[in-house]
Amino acid sequence: MNIQDLEDMGCGTSSATKDKKSEKALKAALVIQNWYRGYRARLKTRQRYALTIFQSIEYADEQGQLQLSNFFSFMLENYTRVQEKEPGLVTRLFGSSIQDKDRQDYLGLIEVPDSYCGPRLQFPLTFTDIDLLIEAFKQQQILHAYYVLEVLFETKKVLQQMPNFTHTSTSPSKEITICGDLHGKLDDLFLIFYKMRSVLMPPIPMDGDRAEKKNKLGTTIVAQGIRTSGSFSEQLTKQEWEQVVDILWSDPRGKRGCYPNTNRGGGCYFGPDITAKILNKYQLKMLVRSHECKPEGYEICHDGKVITVFSASNYYEEGSNRGAYIRMSSGTTPRFFQYQITRATCFRPLYQRVNAIESSAIRMLKERMISRKTDLTRAFQLQDRNKSGKLSMGQWAFSMENVLGLNLPWRSLSSHLVTTDKDGNIDYMSGFQDVHIQKPVKEVQSTLIETVYRYRSDLQIIFNIIDSDHSGLISMEEFRSMWKLFKSHYSVHIDDSQFDELAERMDLNKDGSIDFNEFLKAFYVVHKFDKLNKSDNKLA
Incomplete structure (x- = not known):
């Protein structure tokens, strides 16, 4: 063996060592990469679960809004009968609506104090007014109710001039921008204005029963005449109202057919076959709609024929979802632009942002649980035949879904809501240990307390109408009269004596009047402690 042979052997040994080190480094990198991918996937799963909670509770609240609308419809339809039984209440409920008041009559009821330091608007609005308004919103100032009312009157006037349907035309050189729900997100609106090239269309003056006009982009606008005479009931029949509800509250789903929208409580779910049938009937290529928050700001379904676009980022909570808008032109496929306006959380690590979203979602869910504590307890006890205080995971999940109707992944959420023993059985009453409703009167049945808490927003709206x-x-x-009518329509099974007792005890100074706003403040949910702030709490 000569020197060259030894050198070759040495080089070979060195090369093999380097190869082994490179292989170890590569394996280590792959292990870290796989761990990080799994870590991000778990965080994204927790984020999706939190979004599902927010959305389910929002849809349940929409059912409450529809119920309240039905309540007032019930009152109107039964006006004569109710007038005979509760004349004073009906006068308070509908007196101001029956009288023919104009804009100044309403504005005269509100005074702007000298201490008000927000924007003072002049109508019709000028560009200076708009600049003042935008700057005030940027500074988080609150617009006084007087000016809010004036803005609403101006908006009503503009909307009455605009058509129900607007026909637009495009070309390869001219695009249109399609936005979805904004929900008052001013930063999102500014971002869209900054990136989009289309112009705002001014209100279209009506000329006879039909008006047609083109804007600077060559867009054709067709305006149908709008009847303004006659009563509200004459203009909007029951059938028309049902059509409005269907348009507003219907959502696409993967299942074929058309069936009731049980989440929202109004409208329907429609499958890909329904979409194809409608598009073929009217010779259309695609349906672009909104009204559903999507994690990425948009979603494509029904074989690419239905697009949902949602333009309000951080809709439920900071970091909960992106916003998006669409750019389209003739002969091209839609282009999607995503964004997320962030302030406080933009420099936080992802796990901290997810923890904040998750904590807020679970907090809301626990408040929903406590508002139905009596019903949930009854459902748990029916399943707990041995009176052990425990249920299997399946039994608990079934009871939660059956009572709350939120369509959530209860098994995955259980670790945040209840205590589980070593055998996997759930202590079902543990879900109420760290949260409760402030009870102003301990002697009153908990069912009534929960009912008032559950419907507190609806009751406050009705109260504000009565408080003329x-x-x-x-x-x-x-x-008392308000409660009786409300209870009758909502099918609330509570003895009047219980409510009378509560009312008597809430009349603290015994002057025969109720301070209803203070009354409602008593029904806040208290969280004894918040375990969700701990970073080691996870959903996945």
């Missing part, structure tokens, strides 16, 4: 003099007070009799 804006005193913040209503009489005891009106308070």
Whole structure:
């Protein structure tokens, strides 16, 4: 063996060592990469679960809004009968609506104090007014109710001039921008304006029963005449109202056919076959719609024929979802632009952002649980035949879904809501240990407390209508009458004596009046401690 042979052997040994080190480094990199991918996937799963909670609770609240609308429809339809039984209440509920008041009559009810430091607007609005308004919003200032009311009157006037349907035309050189729900997200709106090239269309003056006009982009606008005479009931029949509900509350789903939208409580779910049938019937290529928050700001379904676009980023919570808008032109495929306006959380690590979203979602879910504590307890006990205080995971999940109707992954969420023993059985009452409703009167049945808490927003709306003099007070009799009507329509099974007892105890100074706003403040949910702030709590 000569020197060259030894050198060759040495080089070979060195090369093999380097190869082994490179192989170890590569394996280590792959292990880290796989761990990080799994870590991000778990965080994204937790984020999706939180979004599902937010959306399910939002849809359940929409059912409440529809119920409240039905309540007022019920009142109108049964006006004569209700007038005979509760004349005073009906006068308070509908008196201001029946009278023919104009804009100044309403504005005269509101005074702007000298201490108000927000924007003072002049109508019709000028560009200077708009600049003042935008700057005020940027500074988080609140617009006084007087000016809010004036803006609403101006908006009504503009909308009455605009058509129900707007026909637009495009060409390869001219694009249109399609936005979805913004929900008052001013930063998102500014971002879209900054990136889009289309112009805002001014209100279109009506000329006879039909008007047609082109804007600077060559867009054709067709405006149908709008009837303004006659009563509301004459203009909007029951069938028309049902059509409005169907348009507003219907959502696409993967299942074929058309069936009731059980999440929203109004409208329907429609499958890909329904989409294809409608598009073929009217010779259309695609349906672009909104009204559903999507994690990425948009979603494509039904073989690419239905696009959902949602333009409000951080809709439920900071970091909960992206916003998006679409650019389209003739003969091209839609282009999607995503964004997410962030302030406080933009420099936080992903796990901290997900923890914040998750904590907020679970908090809302626990409040929903406590509002139905009596019903949930009854459902748990029916399943717990041995009276052990425990249920299997399946039994608990079934009871939660059956009572709350939120269509959530209860098994995955259980670790955040209840205590589980070593055998996997759930202590079902543990879900109420760290949260409760403030009870102003301990002697009153918990069912009534929960019912008032559950419907507190609806009751407050009705109260504000009854409180026509804006005193913040209503009489005891009106308070009772309001509850009786509400209870009848909502099928609330609570003895009137229980509510009477509560009303009497809430009349602290015994003057025969109820301060309803203070009354509602008593029904806040208290969280004894918040385990969700701990970073080691995870959904996945």
